[in-house]
Amino acid sequence: MAQTDRQSGIYRLLYRGHREDPLPAWMVFPIMYAGVFLSHWTLLRLPYFWDEAGYYIPAAYDFFRTGTLIPYSTLTNAHPPLSAIYLALWWKVSGFSPAVTRLAVCLVAALALTGVFALCRRLLNAEVAAATTLLTALYPVWFAQSTLAHADIFAAAGTLWGLFYCLEERPSPRQGWLAALCFSLAALAKETAIATPLVLLLWHLWEMRRKPTQGREHLRVALQLGLPVLPLAAWYAYHFHKTGYLFGNPEFVRYNAIATLHPLRFVIAFAVRLMDVTVYLNLFVPVLCMVAAMFLPALRQQDGNPRPRVSWNIQAQIGLVLLGNLLLFSVLGGALLTRYLLPLYPLILLLCVSTWRRRVQQWGWLVALSVVAFLAGIFVNPPYRFAPEDNLSYRNMILLQHQAIAQLLHRDLHATVLTAWPVSDELTKPELGYVRQPVPVVAIENFSLPQVLRAAQMRGYNAALIFSTKYESNALPPILRWGDRSWNQRFFDDHRDVPPEIVARLLRGTVVWQQKRDGLWAAVILFPTVQNAQFVAPSFRAISPARSVKIREIHP
Numbered sequence: 001m002a003q004t005d006r007q008s009g010i011y012r013l014l015y016r017g018h019r020e021d022p023l024p025a026w027m028v029f030p031i032m033y034a035g036v037f038l039s040h041w042t043l044l045r046l047p048y049f050w051d052e053a054g055y056y057i058p059a060a061y062d063f064f065r066t067g068t069l070i071p072y073s074t075l076t077n078a079h080p081p082l083s084a085i086y087l088a089l090w091w092k093v094s095g096f097s098p099a100v101t102r103l104a105v106c107l108v109a110a111l112a113l114t115g116v117f118a119l120c121r122r123l124l125n126a127e128v129a130a131a132t133t134l135l136t137a138l139y140p141v142w143f144a145q146s147t148l149a150h151a152d153i154f155a156a157a158g159t160l161w162g163l164f165y166c167l168e169e170r171p172s173p174r175q176g177w178l179a180a181l182c183f184s185l186a187a188l189a190k191e192t193a194i195a196t197p198l199v200l201l202l203w204h205l206w207e208m209r210r211k212p213t214q215g216r217e218h219l220r221v222a223l224q225l226g227l228p229v230l231p232l233a234a235w236y237a238y239h240f241h242k243t244g245y246l247f248g249n250p251e252f253v254r255y256n257a258i259a260t261l262h263p264l265r266f267v268i269a270f271a272v273r274l275m276d277v278t279v280y281l282n283l284f285v286p287v288l289c290m291v292a293a294m295f296l297p298a299l300r301q302q303d304g305n306p307r308p309r310v311s312w313n314i315q316a317q318i319g320l321v322l323l324g325n326l327l328l329f330s331v332l333g334g335a336l337l338t339r340y341l342l343p344l345y346p347l348i349l350l351l352c353v354s355t356w357r358r359r360v361q362q363w364g365w366l367v368a369l370s371v372v373a374f375l376a377g378i379f380v381n382p383p384y385r386f387a388p389e390d391n392l393s394y395r396n397m398i399l400l401q402h403q404a405i406a407q408l409l410h411r412d413l414h415a416t417v418l419t420a421w422p423v424s425d426e427l428t429k430p431e432l433g434y435v436r437q438p439v440p441v442v443a444i445e446n447f448s449l450p451q452v453l454r455a456a457q458m459r460g461y462n463a464a465l466i467f468s469t470k471y472e473s474n475a476l477p478p479i480l481r482w483g484d485r486s487w488n489q490r491f492f493d494d495h496r497d498v499p500p501e502i503v504a505r506l507l508r509g510t511v512v513w514q515q516k517r518d519g520l521w522a523a524v525i526l527f528p529t530v531q532n533a534q535f536v537a538p539s540f541r542a543i544s545p546a547r548s549v550k551i552r553e554i555h556p
Contacts, residue, residue, distance in 0.1 A: 025114050025117075025118050028114050028117055028118070029110060029111065029114045032110040032111075032113045032114050032117070032133075032137075033106065033107060033110035035110075035113075035137065036106045036109050036110045036113070036137070036146055037103070037106050037110075039137075039143070040102070040106060040146060040147045043102065043147050043395060044098075044099050044102045044103065044106075044147065045098060045099050045102075046098060046102070046147075046395060046398050047098050047398060047402060047426075047432060047433030047434050048098060048101075048149070048432045048433055049148060049389065049394050049397065049398050049422075050388075050389060050394070050397075050422055051150060051389075052148055052149045052150065053422045053425050053426060053429075053432045054074065054421065054422050054425060055071075055074050055075075055077070055079070056083065056084070056087075056149050056150060056151065057087075057101070057149060057431070057432065058071055058073045058074040058425075058429070059071035059074060059079070059081070059084045060083070060084035060085075060087040060088050060091075060149070061073070061088075061096070061431055062074075062084075063081065063084045063085060063088045064087075064088035064091050064092065064096065069081045069084075069085075069238070069242075070239065070242050070243060071084075073429075075248075075249055075252065076239075076243055076245070076248060076249060077248035077249060077252040078191070078236065078239050078245065078246070078247050078248035078252075079151060079190065079191065079248075080151075080187065080188040080189060080190070080191055080232065080235050081188070081235070082151075082154060082185065082188040082189040083149070083151045083154045083189050083190075086104065086108075086154070087101060087104060087149060090103075090104040096431070097433075098433050101149050102147040102149075104149075105146065105147050105148065105149050105153060106146060106147055108153055108154055108157050109142075109145070109146035109147070109153055109157075111157045111161075112153065112156050112157035112160050112161075112342075113133050113136060113137055115157060115160035115161040115163075115164050116129075116132060116133045116136050116160055116346040116350075117129045117130070117132075117133040118161075118164050119160060119163055119164040119167065119346075119350075120132045120133065120346075120350050120353075122164065123167070123310050123314060123350070123354075124308065124310065124354055124357070127357065128350070128353050128354055128357055131353045131357075131364075131367045132346060132349050132350045132353045133346075134367070134371065135286065135349045135352075135353070135367065135370055135371065135374065136345060136346045136349055138371060138374040138375060138378070139281070139283070139345050139349070139374050139377075140281045140282070140374060140377040140378045140390055140391040141280075141281060141338050141339060141341075141342070141345065141390045141391075142342060142345055143374075143378055143391070144378075144389055144390055144391055144392065144394060145339050145342060145389070148389065148394070150339060151189050151190040152190060152339040152340060152342050153339075153342060154186075154189035154190065155186045155187075155189045155190035155192070155193040155342070155343070156186075156342035156343045157186070158182050158183060158184075158185040158186025158187075158189060158193065159182070159183065159186045159193050159196050159343040160343055160346060161182040162179045162180075162182035162183040162186060162196065162197065163179075163196070163321070163343075163347075164182075165178040165179035165182060166179035166197075166200060166221065166225065167200075167314055167317055167318070168314075169311065169313045169314070170214065170217055171221050173220065176220065176221050176224035176225070177224060179197070179224065179225065180197075180224045180225065180227040180228060183196065183197040183225070183227075183228040184227065184228040184230075184231050184232075186228070187228045187229075187231065187232045188231055188232065188235065191232060192328060192329070192332060192340065193343075194228055194229060194232055195324050195325055195328045196321055196324070196325065196343065197225040197226070197228050198225070198226075198229075198324075199320050199321055199323075199324035199325075200225050200317060200320070200321065201222045201225040201226050202320075203316075203317055203320055204218040204219075204221045204222040204225065205218070205219075205222050208222065255334040256332060256333055256334045257331075257332055259334065260331055260332065260333065260334060261331065262491065264491075265491040266330055266331060268491065269329075269330040269331075269336060269491075270326065270327070270330040272330075272336050273326045273329055273330050273336070273341070274326065276336075276338050276341055277322065277326070277341060277344055277345070277348055278348075280338060280386075280390075281374075281377040281382060281386070281390060281391065282373040282374060282376060282377040282382075283345075283348070285369060285370050285373035285374075286348075286349060286352040286353075286366070286370040286373075287348070287352060289352065289356065289366045289369070289370070290351065290352040290355045290356065293355050293356055293358075293359045293360050293363075293366075294355060294359070296359040296360065297359065298358050298359055299358065299359060299360075299361060306358070307357065307358045307359075308358070309354060309355075309358050310350070310351070310354050315351070318347050318350075318351070321344075321347065322344055322347060322348070325341065325343070325344055326341075326344075329341065334492070334493065335492065335493075336492065337387060337389075338386075338387060338390050339389065339390070352370075353367065377391060378391050378392055379391070379392055381393060381471065381518055381519055385470075385471070385472075385488075386471060387470075387471075388470075388471055388520065393471060393518060393519070393520065396517040396518055396520050397467075397468075397517075397520050399517070400467060400515060400517055400520055400521065400522040401423055401426065401434070401465075401467060401522055402434060403515060403522070404423075404465050404467065404513065404515075404522040404523070404524055405423070405426065405427065405434050405435060405465065407512075407513040407524050408439075408463060408465055408524050409435070409439075411463075411512065411513075411524070411526065412462070412463055412526070415439070415440075415461075415462055415463040416439075416440040416441070416442060416460055416461045416462055416463070417439055417440070417441050417442070417461060417463050417464065417465050418441075418442050418443075418444065418455055418458070418461040418463070418464040418465075418466075418507075419441060419442075419443060419444075419464065419465040419466065419467075420443060420444050420445060420446050420447060420451075420466075420467075420469065421443060421445075423465055423467065424441045424443035427439040427441050427465075428440075428441055442455075442458060442460055442461045444458075446469050446495055446497065447466050447467075447468075447469065447497040447498050447503060448495035448496060448497065448498065449496075449498055452498050452502075452503055452506055452507070453506065455507065456506055456507055461527070462526070462527050463524065463525065463526050463527065464503070464507065464509060464524070464525040464527075465522070465523075465524055465525075466497075466500055466503055466522070466523050466525065467520075467521065467522040467523070468497050468519075468520045468521045468522070469495075469497055470497070471519050471520060472496070472497075472519060500514050500521070500523035500525065503523075503525065504525045507525065507527065508527065509525040509526055509527040509528075510525065510526055510527075511523055511524070511525055512524050512525070512526050
């Protein structure tokens with residue numbers, strides 16, 4: 001006979017003798033932190049990457065130096081300041097360095113995983129909680145984001161703890177207040193986190209109408225779930241008072257909230273978002289196993305009753321949270337970044353694991369299979385387009401750019417460098433960890449052919465540092481890539497980077513160093529004389545949280 005939950009070694013570890021007396025979260029948290037810390041040990045000293053360098057670190061560094069909540073060394077985009085305040089406090093205590101930042105983010109990731117464990121254990125049991133938490137921690141997107149200083153991991157932690165307190169059929173008043181606090185913190189880390197409490201608010205209003213005898217309880221919970229709107233509204237009012245912009249600079253709003261309203265773009269984006277939570281980076285393995293398991297009958301416990309499932313009421317709330325977030329992130333956000341969906345992955349995996357345990361006798365093997373699939377996803381790039389920050393490709397990109405900068409400085413300490421964002425920031429801001437002294441830069445948007453041809457008309461640079469701005473893969477057959485290029489060019493600002501040899505030929509320079517790593521590359525080009533042509537006036541546009549693009553000249 002299969003072991004019962006009470007006989008399980010995992011169960012005995014995580015429960016102190018009685019089901020009503022579980023190991024408290026404050027004792028689980030150190031285990032989570034140790035796991036995150038050890039699994040990310042080799043990544044802790046990496047310099048800052050992409051949107052970290054473009055917005056989140058500069059914003060936190062401005063607060064660290066001057067106490068201002070509105071960043072001035074990067075474009076303001078009205079992101080709430082909680083993550084910047086948190087990082088600045090760590091720097092104040094432990095010193096300003098990438099290692100301190102990454103350790104601080106590990107702490108937040110561990111707090112989020114503790115929330116995953118606590119939620120799953122309350123809904124089912126410790127075995128399901130342990131398996132779901134392990135899979136969440138190893139899912140490539142979550143694993144990669146566990147040390148990156150993006151606001152999304154902060155928002156995920158607050159959201160998951162908010163769900164822990166309110167994902168009940170009838171939350172108590174105390175649970176409602178704690179949920180409101182957690183969701184408020186999540187919204188003050190990333191404004192889009194407000195979607196989850198608002199979706200649950202609508203659920204309780206519906207339940208109030210459907211169950212009049214419980215109407216006052218559901219109304220009270222709905223009002224509590226509406227409270228996180230207040231601190232977020234206060235932040236926007238403050239931002240408007242200081243800058244004259246309610247939701248950030250106009251270009252940021254246009255790119256992330258206005259240009260995204262085309263109906264065809266919404267359909268494409270929603271389809272991509274559905275794939276993100278069912279297929280992306282080997283997530284199809286647990287999802288397909290769940291679908292297959294649903295055709296099996298429920299297993300029986302010793303007392304003859306079927307093994308328990310997550311209640312239909314809770315499943316309905318989880319489904320609404322998933323749908324609400326997928327719809328929101330199909331409309332908002334110029335780039336379909338997968339890290340926006342961080343709080344959704346534990347919920348998907350909870351449904352998978354709970355289904356396996358209910359219907360498959362040896363369900364541990366399905367957990368092991370999913371672990372192998374996720375580990376492969378961390379190290380092996382998929383045969384389709386993806387963001388390097390979704391697995392360890394971001395490490396390769398950092399190392400390539402770091403080595404290219406070292407080569408450039410070794411060859412010419414007085415170079416003015418043609419490059420693109422984010423290397424333009426990495427060269428001009430020593431606090432990002434790439435240079436000790438600022439290097440003069442002439443920046444273009446990317447290394448597509450039109451931008452390279454524009455660079456040929458510019459002046460004032462005698463070296464170029466070029467790099468792949470995205471991962472490219474042609475492994476999929478053409479029939480599966482139909483429309484991909486044209487849709488991405490039209491709606492998602494897609495482009496194809498020109499190879500180093502072609503860039504050197506067009507700009508009349510010589511490639512003196514280049515290197516490739518798993519579909520990514522970087523190169524250094526030197527020119528015999530300073531390029532002299534008409535200079536293009538500065539212009540700025542925010543593509544991701546803060547990205548200065550168009551052609552411009554940057555001097556430290």
